[in-house]
Amino acid sequence: MLTLEVLRLDDVWTEMLDSFERFQKTTKVLFKDRDKWVEIEDSFEDNWSLERKREIVEHFTETIKNGGAVVIAKEGARLIGFAVIEAVPFGSRSIYRELSFLHVTCPARGRKAGKSLFLKAKEVAKSLGAEKLYIGAHPSVETQHFYRTMGCVHAAEINERIYQREVRDIQLEVAL
DSSP: OEEEEEOOGGGOOTTTTTTOOOEEEEEEEEEEETTEEEEEEEEEEEEOOHHHHHHHHHHHHHHHHTTOEEEEEEETTEEEEEEEEOSOOBSTTSOEEEEEEEEEOGGGTTSSHHHHHHHHHHHHHHHTTOSEEEEEEOOBHHHHHHHHHTTOEEOSSOOHHHHHHOTTSEEEEEEO
């Protein structure tokens, strides 16, 4: 059974993502060509090292300390997914919070954990005072389909700092 939790500082431990399988094989991405989105072939894989997983756990701690939130999804005692809502509001009216991470471990995909995490992240972001979530989303066709299904649209305001982290990502938003 899937359960969702908002982490507290004392819920975070260094090894919590050690067995998390962040693997994604991409074969097609969306690419903007003269104001039109087109699907193109592009083959690459994403897979986190143990070092990267531990860096993300450190980010959990900093996010919570600074007033953001981390939501986890569990099946029994096993962590199968997480979402991170950053602490700092931004935008011309400070209405955005960034959803910097939303991931489900490879073996648990396809069972609606991502949808549950996303909906909970929206709820938590709203409780933090946000009006919109901002997502620099992976350009893979599957990732973009997920976010479109969840009601995301192209961001009305582009956060240059987030965009520059990964210029291939597609900048999205969703109202809360």
